[in-house]
Amino acid sequence: MSRSPRDIAVALTAIVLIALPLFGSDFFVSFVMTRTVMLGLAASTIAFLSAYGGMVSLAQLLMFGIAGFMVGNAVGEAGSKGMKLGWHPWVAVVFALVVTTAVALLLGALSARTSGIYFLMLTMTYAVIGFYFFGQVTTFSGFGGITGIDPPGLFDGHPTRLYYAAVVLSIVAYVGLRYVSTTPFGMALQGVRDDPVRMSSLGFNVALHRTLAFALAGFVAGVAGVLNIWWNGQIDPTSISIGPTLDLLIIAVIGGIAHLEGAWLGAFVFVMANNYMRNLPFADTIGLTEARFNTVVGLVVLLVMLLSPDGLVGIAVRCRDWMARFRRSDDAAPQPPDAQLATADGGPTGRSAVPSHNTEGSIR
Amino acid sequence: MTRSRPLSTWFVWAVGVFVALWVLFIARGTSAGAAVDEPGEFIVTLLDGLTFAGLLFVVASGFTLVFGLMRTVNMAHGSLFLLSAYVAIEIQQSMVGKDRNIEAGDVGILQWVVPLLIGSMVVAVVGIVMQQLLLRWNQGQDLRQALITLAVSVILADQMLAHFGGLAQRVVWPGAVTQFFEIAGERYALSRLFMLALALCVGIALWLWLNHTRMGMVIRAGVDDQEMVRALGINITVVFGVTFFVGAFLAGMGGVMGASFAGVAPGTDGQWLLNSLIVVIVGGLGSIKGAVAGSLLYGMVIAFAPAYLPSDYTFYAIIFTFVLLALVLAVRPYGLFGREA
Numbered sequence: 207m208s209r210s211p212r213d214i215a216v217a218l219t220a221i222v223l224i225a226l227p228l229f230g231s232d233f234f235v236s237f238v239m240t241r242t243v244m245l246g247l248a249a250s251t252i253a254f255l256s257a258y259g260g261m262v263s264l265a266q267l268l269m270f271g272i273a274g275f276m277v278g279n280a281v282g283e284a285g286s287k288g289m290k291l292g293w294h295p296w297v298a299v300v301f302a303l304v305v306t307t308a309v310a311l312l313l314g315a316l317s318a319r320t321s322g323i324y325f326l327m328l329t330m331t332y333a334v335i336g337f338y339f340f341g342q343v344t345t346f347s348g349f350g351g352i353t354g355i356d357p358p359g360l361f362d363g364h365p366t367r368l369y370y371a372a373v374v375l376s377i378v379a380y381v382g383l384r385y386v387s388t389t390p391f392g393m394a395l396q397g398v399r400d401d402p403v404r405m406s407s408l409g410f411n412v413a414l415h416r417t418l419a420f421a422l423a424g425f426v427a428g429v430a431g432v433l434n435i436w437w438n439g440q441i442d443p444t445s446i447s448i449g450p451t452l453d454l455l456i457i458a459v460i461g462g463i464a465h466l467e468g469a470w471l472g473a474f475v476f477v478m479a480n481n482y483m484r485n486l487p488f489a490d491t492i493g494l495t496e497a498r499f500n501t502v503v504g505l506v507v508l509l510v511m512l513l514s515p516d517g518l519v520g521i522a523v524r525c526r527d528w529m530a531r532f533r534r535s536d537d538a539a540p541q542p543p544d545a546q547l548a549t550a551d552g553g554p555t556g557r558s559a560v561p562s563h564n565t566e567g568s569i570r
Numbered sequence: 571m572t573r574s575r576p577l578s579t580w581f582v583w584a585v586g587v588f589v590a591l592w593v594l595f596i597a598r599g600t601s602a603g604a605a606v607d608e609p610g611e612f613i614v615t616l617l618d619g620l621t622f623a624g625l626l627f628v629v630a631s632g633f634t635l636v637f638g639l640m641r642t643v644n645m646a647h648g649s650l651f652l653l654s655a656y657v658a659i660e661i662q663q664s665m666v667g668k669d670r671n672i673e674a675g676d677v678g679i680l681q682w683v684v685p686l687l688i689g690s691m692v693v694a695v696v697g698i699v700m701q702q703l704l705l706r707w708n709q710g711q712d713l714r715q716a717l718i719t720l721a722v723s724v725i726l727a728d729q730m731l732a733h734f735g736g737l738a739q740r741v742v743w744p745g746a747v748t749q750f751f752e753i754a755g756e757r758y759a760l761s762r763l764f765m766l767a768l769a770l771c772v773g774i775a776l777w778l779w780l781n782h783t784r785m786g787m788v789i790r791a792g793v794d795d796q797e798m799v800r801a802l803g804i805n806i807t808v809v810f811g812v813t814f815f816v817g818a819f820l821a822g823m824g825g826v827m828g829a830s831f832a833g834v835a836p837g838t839d840g841q842w843l844l845n846s847l848i849v850v851i852v853g854g855l856g857s858i859k860g861a862v863a864g865s866l867l868y869g870m871v872i873a874f875a876p877a878y879l880p881s882d883y884t885f886y887a888i889i890f891t892f893v894l895l896a897l898v899l900a901v902r903p904y905g906l907f908g909r910e911a
Contacts, residue, residue, distance in 0.1 A: 504725035
């Protein structure tokens with residue numbers, strides 16, 4: 207992989223994130239940024255599935271939640287809710303990740319013969335059914351949720367260590383997921399995204415590739431979910447209801463759903479807006495209060511979808527290309543693929559002009 | 571697909587037979603009891619499923635109509651449902667002249683039908699504005715459209731919470747249908763049958779419109795081959811607008827019926843988006859026939875699962891929604907009557 211401006215920007219961001227506790231306030235690091243990095247990690251799995259598999263998944267927050275609920279059930283002791291297994295915290299982590307990955311495998315296998323918009327709808331039903339499941343089945347949680355979960359001793363009372371864990375795992379996930387996309391499996395997955403029929407006739411098992419990608423994404427989202435429950439100390443079904451489920455997709459969309467790094471960027475924008483919107487000048491005078499946060503978020507997503515379906519990273523990419531072209535003043539330069547995604551030219555005849563299964567990798 | 575997977579087909583049949591045997595003979599110790607012992611409970615459960623399926627059909631047929639023609643998945647369908655319910659509640663309150671505690675006796679047929687029509691018209695207009703402003707120019711980019719309507723639903727949900735508050739509210743059935751009658755030794759609410767009758771009317775009207783009018787013919791042709799319809803000189807943009815209008819109107823009708831049947835609160839929008847999604851995933855997107863089949867199957871699961879599970883495990887009923895999805899998808903990934911887009 208060549209050292210592109212993209213890699214340099216990502217590396218710089220990683221350095222800033224690692225150095226942040228040296229100059230950021232405790233509140234900013236352990237509250238705002240830990241949440242940002244965790245949500246980014248979870249949202250990156252949406253970007254991964256969308257960018258390399260052509261599957262826009264709404265079930266990633268469910269995976270995130272399942273891992274949290276499983277940790278809660280496993281470490282809970284008498285007096286708490288759930289199964290109260292009273293296991294060692296690290297055993298609980300292994301248990302949670304195994305369960306989450308197994309569920310992801312099952313759900314992935316069920317939906318592996320669909321893609322694109324069908325996949326979106328299916329995963330949305332998984333997410334909502336999951337919410338009702340944890341709400342109604344009191345064996346695992348009930349609507350009250352599970353409270354009072356302590357992180358393992360390593361992190362107990364050390365919020366900065368938890369922040370570092372989130373940053374390190376995010377870097378591992380980012381590098382890992384990008385590496386996966388270059389492996390034979392990743393290449394085949396992208397082939398499946400672009401033309402499942404051709405891949406199938408070449409002898410690739412389309413459904414298996416989609417299922418495995420979904421399971422991998424479920425595993426990574428589960429890791430983020432474990433971090434989240436240590437950070438939060440509690441989990442209830444409302445935190446995986448339809449609102450938060452859409453929020454996670456929104457994070458990925460704001461950042462740019464076709465770019466892995468967009469997930470963390472989107473999470474940063476989302477969490478900053480969530481925490482600091484009321485501090486903006488004139489916020490009160492135009493009725494912009496915390497209570498109407500969702501309206502603002504909805505408007506932002508609407509704007510992103512109307513102006514740049516490729517999100518903030520897409521805007522950055524286009525700015526860079528525009529600058530480069532401006533410098534060379536070479537009008538005949540071929541359009542880079544990212545810009546082609548962004549200026550989706552569907553038009554009124556889009557559907558039949560371009561077979562839809564060819565275009566599911568991006569928002570069109 | 572089905573022919574190459576006989577095993578899963580057999581499995582689905584086996585599950586169906588087992589469920590039938592369970593309900594008929596084995597289900598002793600459940601809240602309803604085996605059907606041979608308690609025929610009354612069985613008939614009531616069946617009617618519950620059938621009437622709820624009627625409501626499901628009204629809502630989901632609008633969803634599937636829009637998708638069938640335009641390939642637009644309207645994620646704001648549930649929001650339209652909720653908005654129409656709130657509008658109807660306001661209208662009914664002003665017509666009856668009471669803010670709260672409206673009794674069924676206060677409500678004449680007119681005080682129910684007028685809110686129904688106004689609520690549905692309002693969301694039909696909201697729907698067509700949304701389509702013209704936000705969806706018309708990116709026709710064919712299905713994921714982008716889905717995300718745009720998702721954003722609209724987030725905004726609508728937040729604004730409705732701000733304007734109508736967070737409490738559960740309901741539209742009151744007219745006094746004429748708020749009665750009970752006796753069936754197989756059980757009391758049953760007439761309002762539920764009224765709901766089913768309305769749904770049947772909607773279904774028949776839709777069938778007549780799609781099969782016996784010129785516009786319906788164009789829509790059916792458009793579902794099959796949009797380009798060809800356009801090439802024949804038909805202004806398909808107008809057809810798109812009309813279809814979206816009707817789809818949103820149906821969501822609105824369902825909203826008022828649902829608000830009379832079970833009340834509405836913030837979150838009902840998400841619940842009905844889920845209901846519409848399940849119906850069309852089971853039945854197949856874009857097919858009215860599929861909407862009928864999906865509504866019936868899903869309505870029956872909703873009614874039978876809690877009644878025929880052992881009493882201590884009633885809360886596991888939600889799993890059966892998932893089982894239904896899984897069984898259908900295992901045999902037909904695009905739903906019972908669906909086609910690959």
